[in-house]
Amino acid sequence: MSDSPPESTEPDGGPAAGTAAGHHQGEPHTDRLEERLNWLRAGVLGANDGIISTAGLVVGVAGASTDRAAVLIAGLAGLVAGALSMAGGEYTSVSAQRDTERAALDKERWELRQMPGAELDELTAIYRDKGLSPELAREVAEQLSSRDALAAHAEAELGIDPEQQVNPWHAAISSFVSFSLGALLPLLAIVLPPVEARVPVTFAAVVAALALTGFTAARLGRAPVGRAVLRNVLVSLVTMAAAFAVGLLIGG
Numbered sequence: 001m002s003d004s005p006p007e008s009t010e011p012d013g014g015p016a017a018g019t020a021a022g023h024h025q026g027e028p029h030t031d032r033l034e035e036r037l038n039w040l041r042a043g044v045l046g047a048n049d050g051i052i053s054t055a056g057l058v059v060g061v062a063g064a065s066t067d068r069a070a071v072l073i074a075g076l077a078g079l080v081a082g083a084l085s086m087a088g089g090e091y092t093s094v095s096a097q098r099d100t101e102r103a104a105l106d107k108e109r110w111e112l113r114q115m116p117g118a119e120l121d122e123l124t125a126i127y128r129d130k131g132l133s134p135e136l137a138r139e140v141a142e143q144l145s146s147r148d149a150l151a152a153h154a155e156a157e158l159g160i161d162p163e164q165q166v167n168p169w170h171a172a173i174s175s176f177v178s179f180s181l182g183a184l185l186p187l188l189a190i191v192l193p194p195v196e197a198r199v200p201v202t203f204a205a206v207v208a209a210l211a212l213t214g215f216t217a218a219r220l221g222r223a224p225v226g227r228a229v230l231r232n233v234l235v236s237l238v239t240m241a242a243a244f245a246v247g248l249l250i251g252g
Contacts, residue, residue, distance in 0.1 A: 042171070043178040044220065046086060048213045050182025052236055054078050055206045056243040058190040059199060063247025066195050075187040083179040091172035098166050104158050105150070112149050119153060120145055126156045185209050203240060210236045 057078040061071050112119050120141055127137035144152035154160045189205040190198050214232030218225040 043174055044213050044217045046175045046178030047182030048210065048217070048232065049086065050079070050082060050179035051185055051206055051209050051213070052239055053082050054183035055186035055202060055236065056239040058186055059202055059240045060243030060247040062190055062199055062202075063244040064251030065247075068191055068195075071198075072187070072191050075183075075190065079180060079183040079187060082183060083176045086179045087172040087176035090175040091168045094166050094168040094171040098168060101158075101160050101165060105154060105160065105162055108153050108158065109150060112153065116149075119149075123153055123156055182209075182213075199244065203237075206236050206240065207233050 054075060058071055058075040061074040065071065123141040123145065124134075124138045127140050128134055130137075132140065141152075151162055154162050186202055186206050189202040192198075193201045210232040211229050214229040215225055217223075218228035
Protein backbone atom coordinates (compact mmCIF):
# COMPACT_ATOMS: atom_id res chain seq x y z
CA MET A 1 0.00 0.00 0.00
CA SER A 2 1.13 3.55 -0.66
CA ASP A 3 2.14 5.72 2.29
CA SER A 4 0.67 8.82 0.68
CA PRO A 5 -2.72 9.96 1.94
CA PRO A 6 -5.71 9.22 -0.30
CA GLU A 7 -6.90 11.98 -2.54
CA SER A 8 -9.89 13.67 -0.96
CA THR A 9 -12.97 14.43 -2.98
CA GLU A 10 -15.89 16.81 -2.91
CA PRO A 11 -19.28 15.45 -1.78
CA ASP A 12 -20.30 14.94 -5.42
CA GLY A 13 -17.19 12.93 -6.22
CA GLY A 14 -15.36 15.89 -7.81
CA PRO A 15 -11.74 16.78 -7.21
CA ALA A 16 -10.48 18.00 -3.89
CA ALA A 17 -10.41 21.63 -2.94
CA GLY A 18 -6.68 21.74 -3.63
CA THR A 19 -7.23 20.32 -7.10
CA ALA A 20 -10.02 22.80 -7.71
CA ALA A 21 -7.75 25.59 -6.61
CA GLY A 22 -5.16 24.37 -9.07
CA HIS A 23 -7.80 24.29 -11.80
CA HIS A 24 -8.56 27.98 -11.18
CA GLN A 25 -4.94 28.95 -10.84
CA GLY A 26 -4.84 30.72 -14.20
CA GLU A 27 -7.88 32.88 -13.53
CA PRO A 28 -7.13 36.57 -12.94
CA HIS A 29 -8.33 36.74 -9.32
CA THR A 30 -5.72 39.34 -8.38
CA ASP A 31 -5.47 43.02 -7.69
CA ARG A 32 -3.64 43.42 -11.01
CA LEU A 33 -6.90 42.81 -12.90
CA GLU A 34 -8.54 45.70 -11.06
CA GLU A 35 -5.45 47.82 -11.71
CA ARG A 36 -5.66 47.10 -15.45
CA LEU A 37 -9.36 47.95 -15.46
CA ASN A 38 -8.63 51.24 -13.71
CA TRP A 39 -6.05 52.16 -16.34
CA LEU A 40 -8.46 51.15 -19.09
CA ARG A 41 -11.18 53.33 -17.60
CA ALA A 42 -8.69 56.20 -17.37
CA GLY A 43 -7.80 55.69 -21.02
CA VAL A 44 -11.43 55.76 -22.09
CA LEU A 45 -12.07 58.93 -20.09
CA GLY A 46 -8.94 60.55 -21.54
CA ALA A 47 -10.12 59.78 -25.07
CA ASN A 48 -13.53 61.13 -24.12
CA ASP A 49 -12.01 64.44 -23.01
CA GLY A 50 -9.93 64.64 -26.19
CA ILE A 51 -12.98 64.13 -28.38
CA ILE A 52 -15.20 66.66 -26.61
CA SER A 53 -12.69 69.45 -26.08
CA THR A 54 -11.19 69.27 -29.57
CA ALA A 55 -14.59 68.95 -31.20
CA GLY A 56 -15.78 72.10 -29.46
CA LEU A 57 -12.64 73.94 -30.50
CA VAL A 58 -12.62 73.01 -34.19
CA VAL A 59 -16.37 73.43 -34.62
CA GLY A 60 -16.15 76.88 -33.05
CA VAL A 61 -13.38 77.91 -35.43
CA ALA A 62 -15.30 76.39 -38.35
CA GLY A 63 -18.28 78.52 -37.40
CA ALA A 64 -16.14 81.64 -37.67
CA SER A 65 -14.03 80.78 -40.71
CA THR A 66 -14.07 78.56 -43.79
CA ASP A 67 -10.27 78.57 -43.93
CA ARG A 68 -9.20 74.93 -43.67
CA ALA A 69 -5.69 75.88 -42.53
CA ALA A 70 -7.04 77.97 -39.66
CA VAL A 71 -9.23 75.09 -38.50
CA LEU A 72 -6.34 72.63 -38.76
CA ILE A 73 -3.92 74.87 -36.85
CA ALA A 74 -6.46 75.48 -34.10
CA GLY A 75 -7.22 71.78 -33.84
CA LEU A 76 -3.57 70.74 -33.71
CA ALA A 77 -2.79 73.41 -31.12
CA GLY A 78 -5.73 72.24 -29.03
CA LEU A 79 -4.63 68.62 -29.35
CA VAL A 80 -1.07 69.32 -28.22
CA ALA A 81 -2.06 71.70 -25.43
CA GLY A 82 -4.81 69.43 -24.17
CA ALA A 83 -2.69 66.28 -24.26
CA LEU A 84 0.20 67.95 -22.44
CA SER A 85 -2.17 69.47 -19.91
CA MET A 86 -3.79 66.11 -19.22
CA ALA A 87 -0.41 64.38 -18.96
CA GLY A 88 0.97 67.05 -16.64
CA GLY A 89 -2.08 66.94 -14.43
CA GLU A 90 -1.94 63.16 -14.17
CA TYR A 91 1.79 63.21 -13.44
CA THR A 92 1.34 65.80 -10.70
CA SER A 93 -1.62 64.12 -9.02
CA VAL A 94 -0.19 60.60 -9.18
CA SER A 95 3.20 61.84 -7.94
CA ALA A 96 1.47 63.43 -4.97
CA GLN A 97 -0.37 60.17 -4.31
CA ARG A 98 2.86 58.17 -4.51
CA ASP A 99 4.65 60.60 -2.17
CA THR A 100 1.82 60.28 0.33
CA GLU A 101 1.93 56.49 0.14
CA ARG A 102 5.70 56.43 0.58
CA ALA A 103 5.51 58.71 3.60
CA ALA A 104 2.85 56.47 5.16
CA LEU A 105 4.97 53.36 4.49
CA ASP A 106 8.06 55.01 5.99
CA LYS A 107 6.08 55.81 9.11
CA GLU A 108 4.81 52.23 9.28
CA ARG A 109 8.36 50.87 8.96
CA TRP A 110 9.48 53.11 11.84
CA GLU A 111 6.59 51.98 14.03
CA LEU A 112 7.30 48.32 13.29
CA ARG A 113 10.93 48.82 14.35
CA GLN A 114 10.25 50.94 17.42
CA MET A 115 7.03 49.44 18.77
CA PRO A 116 6.43 45.98 17.28
CA GLY A 117 4.24 44.88 20.17
CA ALA A 118 1.88 47.81 19.86
CA GLU A 119 1.71 47.31 16.11
CA LEU A 120 0.83 43.65 16.55
CA ASP A 121 -1.92 44.63 18.98
CA GLU A 122 -3.20 47.15 16.45
CA LEU A 123 -3.29 44.56 13.66
CA THR A 124 -5.06 42.12 15.97
CA ALA A 125 -7.69 44.74 16.76
CA ILE A 126 -8.27 45.38 13.06
CA TYR A 127 -9.04 41.72 12.38
CA ARG A 128 -11.11 41.47 15.56
CA ASP A 129 -13.18 44.43 14.35
CA LYS A 130 -13.74 42.57 11.08
CA GLY A 131 -15.48 39.78 12.97
CA LEU A 132 -12.77 37.32 13.97
CA SER A 133 -12.61 35.99 17.50
CA PRO A 134 -9.86 37.53 19.65
CA GLU A 135 -7.84 34.29 19.57
CA LEU A 136 -8.13 33.85 15.80
CA ALA A 137 -7.48 37.54 15.15
CA ARG A 138 -4.26 37.29 17.19
CA GLU A 139 -3.18 34.16 15.34
CA VAL A 140 -3.85 35.73 11.94
CA ALA A 141 -1.97 38.89 12.92
CA GLU A 142 1.02 36.91 14.16
CA GLN A 143 1.21 34.68 11.09
CA LEU A 144 0.89 37.56 8.64
CA SER A 145 3.44 39.62 10.57
CA SER A 146 5.93 36.77 10.65
CA ARG A 147 5.70 36.44 6.87
CA ASP A 148 5.82 40.14 5.89
CA ALA A 149 4.98 42.58 8.67
CA LEU A 150 5.10 45.70 6.49
CA ALA A 151 2.84 44.24 3.81
CA ALA A 152 0.37 42.99 6.41
CA HIS A 153 0.14 46.30 8.24
CA ALA A 154 0.14 48.42 5.07
CA GLU A 155 -2.74 46.44 3.58
CA ALA A 156 -4.82 46.31 6.74
CA GLU A 157 -4.17 49.82 8.06
CA LEU A 158 -3.48 51.87 4.94
CA GLY A 159 -4.95 49.92 2.04
CA ILE A 160 -1.55 50.06 0.29
CA ASP A 161 0.43 47.29 -1.39
CA PRO A 162 4.13 48.16 -0.92
CA GLU A 163 5.03 46.14 -4.02
CA GLN A 164 2.61 47.97 -6.31
CA GLN A 165 3.33 51.68 -6.01
CA VAL A 166 1.60 53.91 -8.54
CA ASN A 167 3.81 55.20 -11.36
CA PRO A 168 3.25 58.84 -12.41
CA TRP A 169 4.97 58.31 -15.75
CA HIS A 170 2.57 55.53 -16.66
CA ALA A 171 -0.37 57.77 -15.81
CA ALA A 172 1.05 60.72 -17.76
CA ILE A 173 1.82 58.69 -20.88
CA SER A 174 -1.57 56.95 -20.78
CA SER A 175 -3.39 60.28 -20.53
CA PHE A 176 -1.30 61.86 -23.29
CA VAL A 177 -1.88 59.00 -25.71
CA SER A 178 -5.58 58.54 -24.98
CA PHE A 179 -6.33 62.26 -25.22
CA SER A 180 -4.38 62.56 -28.48
CA LEU A 181 -6.13 59.60 -30.06
CA GLY A 182 -9.51 60.95 -29.03
CA ALA A 183 -8.69 64.43 -30.34
CA LEU A 184 -7.65 63.08 -33.74
CA LEU A 185 -11.21 62.04 -34.57
CA PRO A 186 -12.88 65.47 -34.60
CA LEU A 187 -9.75 67.00 -36.13
CA LEU A 188 -9.85 64.65 -39.12
CA ALA A 189 -13.62 64.89 -39.35
CA ILE A 190 -13.47 68.71 -39.66
CA VAL A 191 -10.60 69.04 -42.14
CA LEU A 192 -11.16 66.15 -44.55
CA PRO A 193 -14.75 66.70 -45.82
CA PRO A 194 -15.80 69.57 -48.11
CA VAL A 195 -16.50 72.89 -46.40
CA GLU A 196 -20.28 72.56 -46.61
CA ALA A 197 -20.25 69.08 -45.04
CA ARG A 198 -17.53 69.34 -42.42
CA VAL A 199 -19.67 70.50 -39.48
CA PRO A 200 -22.42 67.87 -39.96
CA VAL A 201 -19.78 65.17 -40.49
CA THR A 202 -17.98 66.24 -37.32
CA PHE A 203 -21.22 66.25 -35.31
CA ALA A 204 -22.04 62.73 -36.53
CA ALA A 205 -18.54 61.36 -35.95
CA VAL A 206 -18.29 62.83 -32.46
CA VAL A 207 -21.72 61.59 -31.42
CA ALA A 208 -20.91 58.07 -32.64
CA ALA A 209 -17.50 58.06 -30.93
CA LEU A 210 -18.87 59.34 -27.63
CA ALA A 211 -21.68 56.81 -27.71
CA LEU A 212 -18.97 54.16 -27.97
CA THR A 213 -16.83 55.60 -25.16
CA GLY A 214 -19.90 56.01 -22.97
CA PHE A 215 -20.86 52.39 -23.60
CA THR A 216 -17.32 51.20 -22.85
CA ALA A 217 -16.96 53.25 -19.68
CA ALA A 218 -20.35 52.06 -18.42
CA ARG A 219 -19.49 48.41 -19.03
CA LEU A 220 -16.11 48.75 -17.32
CA GLY A 221 -17.68 50.53 -14.36
CA ARG A 222 -20.74 48.23 -14.31
CA ALA A 223 -23.03 51.25 -14.60
CA PRO A 224 -26.27 51.60 -16.60
CA VAL A 225 -25.27 51.75 -20.26
CA GLY A 226 -28.16 53.79 -21.62
CA ARG A 227 -27.70 56.60 -19.12
CA ALA A 228 -23.94 56.82 -19.73
CA VAL A 229 -24.36 56.90 -23.51
CA LEU A 230 -27.12 59.51 -23.36
CA ARG A 231 -25.08 61.68 -20.99
CA ASN A 232 -22.04 61.52 -23.25
CA VAL A 233 -24.02 62.35 -26.38
CA LEU A 234 -25.89 65.24 -24.77
CA VAL A 235 -22.68 66.78 -23.41
CA SER A 236 -21.04 66.56 -26.83
CA LEU A 237 -24.03 68.09 -28.61
CA VAL A 238 -24.30 70.97 -26.16
CA THR A 239 -20.54 71.62 -26.32
CA MET A 240 -20.38 71.65 -30.11
CA ALA A 241 -23.58 73.67 -30.51
CA ALA A 242 -22.39 76.32 -28.05
CA ALA A 243 -18.94 76.52 -29.65
CA PHE A 244 -20.41 76.73 -33.15
CA ALA A 245 -22.76 79.50 -32.07
CA VAL A 246 -19.85 81.47 -30.61
CA GLY A 247 -17.93 81.01 -33.85
CA LEU A 248 -20.86 82.22 -35.92
CA LEU A 249 -21.32 85.28 -33.74
CA ILE A 250 -17.65 86.23 -33.88
CA GLY A 251 -17.18 85.34 -37.53
CA GLY A 252 -20.35 87.07 -38.58
